[in-house]
Amino acid sequence: MSSSNQRFIEALQTCEIFKGVEKSCIEEVVRNARVERYDSKELVRIRGDSCEELLFLxxxxxxxxxxxxxxxxxxxxxxxxxxxxxxxxxFSTDAKYPVDVETVKPSVFLSVEKDFFVSLLMKNEKLLRNYLQYVSDAFVFITDRFYEITMKNLVQKVCSYLVRLMDEQNSSTVTMYMSKEELAREFGATRPALSRVFIELERLGIIEMEGKRVAIRNERYVRDYAEFD
Structure with missing residues (x-):
């Protein structure tokens, strides 16, 4: 066995999918994989590319x-x-890569045919259970990530609104003219999501609220976030 294949086997042994799986199974994966090498800042896959493989970094x-x-x-x-x-x-109906994959530094990938991997899953219960857990964890991660991005955009909208009020009213204590329900519609968000943003800003000591009156305690934070790109 080549030294590079041995490195790949050792790497996969620490991957969540193969934890507790027999080494012989991992060796079979490496033997049947296609090796792909990339330099820094190279595109490995593009969003929308067909995903009929298991691609291991x-x-x-x-x-x-x-x-x-x-x-x-x-x-x-x-x-x-x-x-x-x-x-x-x-394993989705129309399996396509959801994002562009770009290397940060020289990297090596192993591409494994889907049908071959399915045959391994059918023969190895531990591998199957690991894979199902991995997929579930991946789903939780991506939903949390998009929630974080969405909330960041909403925080930006709230801060921009507060900056506009400060400039209009020439004060760091402002009065909101719209209800939270009206603001939520303007921002394209739900009222509970908007309320969570105000609660979090208040918890962090950025603002203090009393009805429609908002005292901005950390003006730098609000202005910086309003300009965040």
């Missing part, structure tokens, strides 16, 4: 990036070896 690190229609790039994930990419979409 075995050396290096990569970003999962999403570019919106305005060209703004959002970093969804920072992936370190060893890691299976796109675990939650591989």
């Amino acid at each position: 075995v050396e290096g690190e990569a970003f999962g990036l999403f570019t919106n229609p305005e060209g703004r790039v959002l970093q969804i994930d920072h992936m370190f070896a060893p890691k299976l990419l796109a675990a939650a979409v591989i």
Whole structure:
């Protein structure tokens, strides 16, 4: 066995999917994998590419990036070896990579055919259970990540609104003219989500609220966040 294959086996042994799985199973995966090597800042896969494989990052690190229609790039994930990419979409009806995958530094990936991996899952209960847990964890991570991004955008909108009120009223203590329900509609958010933003800002000591009256205690924070891009 080559030294590089031995490194790949040792890397996969520490991957969540293969924890507690026999070494012979991992050796079989490496023997049947296609090795892909990339330099720094190279695109490995592009959002929308067909995902009919299991792609393991075995050396290096990569970003999962999403570019919106305005060209703004959002970093969804920072992936370190060893890691299976796109675990939650591989067996979907229309399996496509959900984000661009770009290397941070020279990296090595192993591409494993889906049908071959399914045969391993059918023969190895431990591997199957690990995979199901991995997929579930991936789903929880991505929903938490998008919640964080969405909330950050909403915090930005709230801070921009407060800055506008401070400038209009020439005071760090302002009166909101709209109810939270009206503000939520203007921001394209739910009222509970908007309320959570105000509660969090108050908990952090950024603002103090009494009805529609808002005292901004940390004006620098509010202005910086309003200008965040």
